[in-house]
Amino acid sequence: MRPGCGGRARPPARPRPPAVGSSPHNPPVTxxxxxxxxxxxxxxxxxxxxxxxxxxxxxxxxxxxxxxxxxxxxxxxxxxxxxxxxxxxxxxxxxxxxxxxxxxxxxxxxxxxxxxxxxxxxxxxxxxxxxxxxxxxxxxxxxxxxxxxxxxxxxxxxxxxxxxxxxxxxxxxxxxxxxxxxxxxxxxxxxxxxxxxxxxxxxxxxxxxxxxxxxxxxxxxxxxxxxxxxxxxxxxxxxxxxEAVAVTFSDELMGYVVQLATATRQAPELMLGASPRGEVLLMQAAKASAAFEGRDFATPDDVKAVVAPTFRHRLLLRPEAEVAGHTADSVLNGVLASVTPPR
Missing domain, CATH: 3.40.50.300 (P-loop containing nucleotide triphosphate hydrolases)
Structure with missing residues (x-):
């Protein structure tokens, strides 16, 4: 079951059509x-x-x-x-x-x-x-x-x-x-x-x-x-x-992702913080970022690079915070500053 999805029964699915388009390169690229x-x-x-x-x-x-x-x-x-x-x-x-x-x-x-x-x-x-x-x-x-x-x-x-x-x-x-x-x-x-x-x-x-x-x-x-x-x-x-799926994501980095998400839920400017689905997607995006750099392991910098685009649309500001000039990105900047990344 996907993160954040309910257990509602689905009608039987037809076989998935094959992917469209073929690579002009053999073997596939990194x-x-x-x-x-x-x-x-x-x-x-x-x-x-x-x-x-x-x-x-x-x-x-x-x-x-x-x-x-x-x-x-x-x-x-x-x-x-x-x-x-x-x-x-x-x-x-x-x-x-x-x-x-x-x-x-x-x-x-x-x-x-x-x-x-x-x-x-x-x-x-x-x-x-x-x-x-x-x-x-x-x-x-x-x-x-x-x-x-x-x-x-x-x-x-x-x-x-x-x-x-x-x-x-x-x-x-x-x-x-x-x-x-x-x-x-x-x-x-x-x-x-x-x-x-x-x-x-x-x-x-x-x-x-x-x-x-x-x-x-x-x-x-x-x-x-x-x-x-x-x-x-x-x-x-x-x-x-x-290749991105195979990138190593340490337990310390997983804890860092959880701490970031928890900090958004506790931020006084927000009515709604990052969801568990957002945590999973943040990890996947950070692993892909590492793969783009040619690495088989992720670092805190990979997480930091994608936390704003992954979380910003999952946050709901309080009306008084909006009036005060806060944005989702400004709150995330504060969250990143308050959570210490693993070494």
Whole structure:
């Protein structure tokens, strides 16, 4: 049973479809090589945003979902499209709008007049990488339609749970909640995301480079037209995942993760701290971070590097703390300063 999941019985699952896409490399690359090639392809289109690119690479290796947040125009959608292009995986996009229905995402049964039978029409969730664009522009019932798919890697249609293609990754984008026409994501759905990644404005020199590329006639809206190629496949992704799983994570580091999570639950600024699911995902992300560095063991620095994107969306601030100017990241900075890492 997955961490944080209940014991509710599920309908019998159909066999999982095979992974889409094959690696052009034989044998599959190491985790460090995977990240180097992944980063190089994304850099052909996206200028800057190095932290966001690394976190998306870690999420792919772990098998977790990513919530990308930033103001319009900083490259959230472009990043998702480029990732799918570089990995030779199936990619579908759903533009979330106030009138979207759950069936528009997972699919539904329709009546075939010729055969006089109902048949299942699979929705765009049946893919490898699903871009949920502006996920917080749809009401909660539509956002919640992704919950089962994100957690179980399958959806229930007509009483039968159908497995999604492997790998399956949701890259969701959202504008900050104060923007007009947005809805807050339910806490249960936020907890399904491995990372919440903030995309800030680029630095001035990066914006200058972006203008230089556009001025040269380079088409940056289309990753393929910009020269992005499928340098990695499903076999490379699976090999990177296996390497990350094999990374040693000591008992002392596990205790450090528990102490960090406990400190968030005891922080006076918070009504809700990090969940047990968040602890498991933090450990997995730290192991993947070590694998990207070519190490077979994790260190406290690996944990520190991913604690903010792993925990920030699982924390719920008290209203008075928000008024006082506290943020999830500022609370996490205090937590990191108060908990002594193992030597």
């Amino acid at each position: 985790a460090a090589e995977f990240y180097a090639r992944f980063r190089a392809e994304v850099a052909k289109v996206l200028v800057g945003q190095e932290e966001a690119v690394r976190l998306c690479g870690l999420a792919l290796t772990v098998g977790g979902h990513v919530l990308l947040e930033g103001v319009p125009g900083v490259g959230k959608t472009l990043l998702a499209k480029t990732i799918a292009t570089a990995l030779d995986l199936q990619f579908r996009r759903v533009q979330f709008t106030p009138d979207l229905l759950p069936a528009d995402i997972v699919g539904t049964s329709i009546y075939d007049l010729q055969s006089r039978e109902f048949r299942t029409r699979q929705g765009p969730v049946f893919t490898n990488i699903l871009l949920a664009d502006e996920i917080n522009r749809a009401p909660a019932k539509v956002q919640s339609a992704l919950l089962e798919a994100m957690e179980e890697r399958g959806v229930t249609l007509e009483g039968t749970q159908t497995a999604l293609p492997a790998p399956f990754l949701v890259l969701a984008t959202q504008n900050p909640i104060e923007y007009e026409g947005t809805y807050p994501l339910p806490e249960a759905q936020q907890d399904r995301f491995l990372f919440k990644v903030n995309l800030p404005y680029p630095a001035p020199d990066q914006e200058t480079e972006m203008l230089r590329r556009w001025g040269s006639g380079l088409e940056l809206r289309d990753p393929r037209a910009a020269g992005v190629t499928a340098v990695l496949g499903a076999a490379d992704l699976e090999a990177s995942h296996r």
